[in-house]
Amino acid sequence: MPNSRPMSPHLGIYRWRVNMLQSTLHRLTGLFLCLGALLVVWGLIAAATSDAAWSTFAAFCGSWIGLVLLFLWTWSLLFHLCNGIQHLVRDAGRNYGPATRDRTHDPVYWSTGWAITAISVVLTVLVWVLLLVHVGGGAA
Amino acid sequence: MSAYPGQEGLRDPLKVAHGLGASRSGVRPWWLQRVTAVALVPLSIWFLFLMGGVLHADYPTVLETIAQPVHAIFLIVFVVCLFWHGALGLQVILEDYVHTRWLETALQIALRFGALLGALAGVMAVLAVWLTGASYY
Numbered sequence: 001m002p003n004s005r006p007m008s009p010h011l012g013i014y015r016w017r018v019n020m021l022q023s024t025l026h027r028l029t030g031l032f033l034c035l036g037a038l039l040v041v042w043g044l045i046a047a048a049t050s051d052a053a054w055s056t057f058a059a060f061c062g063s064w065i066g067l068v069l070l071f072l073w074t075w076s077l078l079f080h081l082c083n084g085i086q087h088l089v090r091d092a093g094r095n096y097g098p099a100t101r102d103r104t105h106d107p108v109y110w111s112t113g114w115a116i117t118a119i120s121v122v123l124t125v126l127v128w129v130l131l132l133v134h135v136g137g138g139a140a
Numbered sequence: 141m142s143a144y145p146g147q148e149g150l151r152d153p154l155k156v157a158h159g160l161g162a163s164r165s166g167v168r169p170w171w172l173q174r175v176t177a178v179a180l181v182p183l184s185i186w187f188l189f190l191m192g193g194v195l196h197a198d199y200p201t202v203l204e205t206i207a208q209p210v211h212a213i214f215l216i217v218f219v220v221c222l223f224w225h226g227a228l229g230l231q232v233i234l235e236d237y238v239h240t241r242w243l244e245t246a247l248q249i250a251l252r253f254g255a256l257l258g259a260l261a262g263v264m265a266v267l268a269v270w271l272t273g274a275s276y277y
Contacts, residue, residue: 027233034226040219041258044265047206051199061195077184084177091174131192 018113025117026083029076036073074127079120086112169228176225183218190215203269212270219262227255 014020046057060066090096095109103110190211194202205211230251238244 027229030226030229031233034230037222037226037258040222041262041265044206044215044219044262044269047199047202048265048268054199054202058195074188077188081181081184085181088174088177127188127192134192135196 018110018117022083022086022113022116025079026087029080032076033073033080036076039069039073071124071128075120075124078123078127079117082116082120082123086116169231173225173228176221176228179217179221180225183214183221186214187218206266206269209270212266215266216263219266220259223255223259223262227251230255 043054043057043061046053061070095112101109190205194205197205206215231248234244234247234251238247
């Protein structure tokens with residue numbers, strides 16, 4: 001059945017703001033992390049199955065495509081985590097509401113989105129630097 | 141004989157609404173999504189460290205790591221919360237973007253089966269390693 005209900009004014013009429021980026025990225029990273037959940041289960045089942053099954057899993061993770069995916073999953077997790085914490089804070093009623101949504105009067109409300117995005121990227125790089133140092137130290 | 145549009149007979153529409161919509165029980169998925177989110181905050185940070193330590197390890201070390209009771213229990217809680225939280229998120233995405241009724245219903249059911257299967261598989265795998273696998277080495 002075609003949806004004949006009236007639409008609200010569409011996206012084009014809204015002024016672009018950082019919470020649109022947060023909302024979109026939260027969904028996309030959430031969707032992507034659901035695929036990551038499948039990888040987690042693959043790894044656990046591989047560990048429970050055999051040495052060969054784990055080797056296949058580890059080989060996938062160590063391949064180029066695997067490493068790129070793991071890097072993207074790390075960032076997705078950290079963005080979803082940081083933005084999710086802001087979500088929980090605002091769900092609790094902090095830094096949220098009509099009085100605080102004016103950009104000129106409450107720059108904090110509007111800057112946390114950029115801060116979250118930046119922090120998630122910095123943390124991702126940090127995790128991978130630590131990981132590479134750890135692996136390098138382990139191999140040496 | 142209807143007092144409200146959509147009312148049939150003498151039944152009050154409020155009676156129909158109770159128990160079907162956002163009347164008391166309607167906030168449950170929303171609330172569970174927050175509860176699992178709170179659990180996943182420390183669990184996912186812990187999981188990042190666990191993965192960092194395990195991905196380059198040899199097989200016996202992997203089994204030993206998973207079979208440590210604290211790791212095994214946290215892994216089980218993590219997998220359950222992960223699939224629960226993910227399923228609740230995907231449910232909202234389906235509600236928002238799939239407008240064909242039969243397709244949405246089919247996908248919602250498939251999502252529940254899939255999430256349950258994923259969580260169950262993960263939990264069983266951890267239990268298998270914890271209770272049997274590690275003893276082989």
